Amino acid sequence: MTDSPQAADYVQAAGYGSAQTPVAITLHATCPESLVAAPPIQTVQPGSARNTASYFATHANASAHYAVDVAEVIQCVPENLQAWHDGDNWQSIGIEICGQASWTREQWLSPDVYPVLERAAALVADIAARRGIPIVHRPDDLRAPGIRTHAEVTALLGLTEGHTDPGQGFPLDVCLALASGDDMPLTDTDVKQIAFAVLNGTPLDGPEGGILASWIKATRKDAGQAKIDAAAARALAEQAAAKASGLTVDQVRQAVADAIAAQVTVTGDLKVVPR
Numbered sequence: 001m002t003d004s005p006q007a008a009d010y011v012q013a014a015g016y017g018s019a020q021t022p023v024a025i026t027l028h029a030t031c032p033e034s035l036v037a038a039p040p041i042q043t044v045q046p047g048s049a050r051n052t053a054s055y056f057a058t059h060a061n062a063s064a065h066y067a068v069d070v071a072e073v074i075q076c077v078p079e080n081l082q083a084w085h086d087g088d089n090w091q092s093i094g095i096e097i098c099g100q101a102s103w104t105r106e107q108w109l110s111p112d113v114y115p116v117l118e119r120a121a122a123l124v125a126d127i128a129a130r131r132g133i134p135i136v137h138r139p140d141d142l143r144a145p146g147i148r149t150h151a152e153v154t155a156l157l158g159l160t161e162g163h164t165d166p167g168q169g170f171p172l173d174v175c176l177a178l179a180s181g182d183d184m185p186l187t188d189t190d191v192k193q194i195a196f197a198v199l200n201g202t203p204l205d206g207p208e209g210g211i212l213a214s215w216i217k218a219t220r221k222d223a224g225q226a227k228i229d230a231a232a233a234r235a236l237a238e239q240a241a242a243k244a245s246g247l248t249v250d251q252v253r254q255a256v257a258d259a260i261a262a263q264v265t266v267t268g269d270l271k272v273v274p275r
């Protein structure tokens with residue numbers, strides 16, 4: 001019996017602890033299969049969550065409450081019991097997102113991987129609603145209700161065991177925005193990226209243009225259906241701009257931040273007007 005309607009199945013983990021009343025959620029990206037894959041997997045495979053659950057079922061020294069891949073969510077430990085997931089395990093629900101801590105933001109937001117973020121965000125939203133956990137990032141305090149990453153828990157505990165997941169490229173902002181139902185955060189950089197893509201002739205017809213258009217629509221806060229596409233659209237816009245310019249996505253962001261702002265004015269309704 002699963003606690004979350006988001007979970008497709010329950011596979012009991014071998015390792016778990018005493019009773020808890022969860023007030024926090026810890027996000028991970030360290031599916032065991034990724035530890036043995038060579039070369040490292042480049043996308044999230046269907047079945048990864050079940051493989052992770054199988055690993056937890058046969059390895060009593062590690063567990064998490066949920067494993068998530070692009071296809072489904074598998075629960076492994078009841079929410080009202082501790083799981084062995086972050087070295088602290090205090091009143092926290094652990095979610096293993098089947099991805100790699102080494103991935104860049106670009107990889108996380110790529111069309112093949114993005115669905116795992118949506119699925120994880122929907123699970124976070126469900127847990128938060130049922131448990132009264134605020135969907136706020138609290139990397140600063142182990143006892144604060146909210147959302148943390150495994151790497152942040154490791155740092156707060158002062159451990160040197162090397163857990164860096166879900167990784168520096170993990171788009172926590174996108175995940176939390178999806179979970180909270182907020183409009184996607186629109187930063188200055190985002191606006192400049194729209195300007196950059198438009199200035200560089202990114203086609204506004206075709207799939208990229210369609211998604212870019214829905215991104216712009218979403219960030220204009222008349223979102224609706226378009227909102228859910230926002231992060232994928234951002235990734236496509238970044239990739240399109242990088243492809244057009246021959247730069248990496250990070251270089252695009254920097255170039256846009258440094259140079260494009262001086263070339264255009266972005267009006268209140270996000271029309272890009274040359275200065």
Ligand SMILES: [Zn+2]
Pocket residue numbers: 027028029030085086150163165
């Ligand atoms: Zn972890």
